[in-house]
Amino acid sequence: xxxxxxxxxxxxxxxxxxxxxxxxxxxxxxxxxxxxxxxxxxxxxxxxxxxxxxxxxxxxxxxxxxxxxxxxxxxxxxxxxxxxxxxxxxxxxxxxxxxxxxxxxxxxxxxxxxxxxxxxxxxxxxxxxxxxxxxxxxxxxxxxxxxxxxxxxxxxxxxx
Amino acid sequence: xxxxxxxxxxxxxxxxxxxxxxxxxxxxxxxxxxxxxxxxxxxxxxxxxxxxxxxxxxxxxxxxxxxxxxxxxxxxxxxxxxxxxxxxxxxxxxxxxxxxxxxxxxxxxx
Numbered sequence: 273x274x275x276x277x278x279x280x281x282x283x284x285x286x287x288x289x290x291x292x293x294x295x296x297x298x299x300x301x302x303x304x305x306x307x308x309x310x311x312x313x314x315x316x317x318x319x320x321x322x323x324x325x326x327x328x329x330x331x332x333x334x335x336x337x338x339x340x341x342x343x344x345x346x347x348x349x350x351x352x353x354x355x356x357x358x359x360x361x362x363x364x365x366x367x368x369x370x371x372x373x374x375x376x377x378x379x380x381x382x383x384x385x386x387x388x389x390x391x392x393x394x395x396x397x398x399x400x401x402x403x404x405x406x407x408x409x410x411x412x413x414x415x416x417x418x419x420x421x422x423x424x425x426x427x428x429x430x431x432x
Numbered sequence: 433x434x435x436x437x438x439x440x441x442x443x444x445x446x447x448x449x450x451x452x453x454x455x456x457x458x459x460x461x462x463x464x465x466x467x468x469x470x471x472x473x474x475x476x477x478x479x480x481x482x483x484x485x486x487x488x489x490x491x492x493x494x495x496x497x498x499x500x501x502x503x504x505x506x507x508x509x510x511x512x513x514x515x516x517x518x519x520x521x522x523x524x525x526x527x528x529x530x531x532x533x534x535x536x537x538x539x540x541x542x
Contacts, residue, residue, distance in 0.1 A: 309505070
């Protein structure tokens with residue numbers, strides 16, 4: 273039986289909020305399981321309507337506030353956000369420079385510089401993305417590094 | 433945010449309250465909430481209880497097992513581990529000292 277739509281949506285919002293706060297996947301799953309159990313206990317013991325129970329639960333942001341003070345894992349720090357953002361935008365800038373700007377300035381320079389620039393962008397995005405892996409930009413940075421690595425490998429195999 | 437301070441104080445005692453409830457017997461989350469809500473000053477919301485339970489289980493203070501409820505759905509039962517019992521002992525000692533200190537301070541002693 274599929275989970276009730278409203279409960280599923282609420283649990284997804286709680287998971288998003290906790291993830292943003294730096295909670296580990298196991299902790300998120302644990303808290304979700306507790307909430308799911310809570311709702312079903314309220315239905316079976318108090319005969320309450322599922323919509324009313326979900327509506328009475330604390331907003332997802334409340335879990336973030338509590339999580340930040342109680343979690344085993346520390347709350348996502350400003351430094352992690354900074355690493356994630358720097359990894360994503362820094363990698364993107366170097367990548368755009370290597371593929372769009374350098375070839376237009378000097379095609380010969382492109383021959384010599386594109387590979388080192390792309391490799392630099394990959395290492396930069398991957399390392400900073402890993403340092404900020406609990407943040408949105410950190411994950412985007414890791415995805416960017418993976419994408420650039422794939423593209424680089426593709427160009428090399430094509431002899432580009 | 434004048435109304436926030438009782439909640440902040442309660443949160444500080446959440447771990448101690450859970451340990452006390454579980455000292456009597458193993459229990460599940462919803463029942464722990466219900467038991468604590470019998471005391472006005474100790475009623476927690478689910479957004480406080482479940483992250484704390486998760487944290488305490490992660491720290492090895494609580495053991496978790498799954499068992500069926502009367503309706504057959506799985507329930508998570510929490511019980512104290514040896515580490516949890518030791519934590520309860522320490523927190524109880526600290527709580528008594530804290531309460532005595534605050535009482536003295538309120539009475540203008542010291």
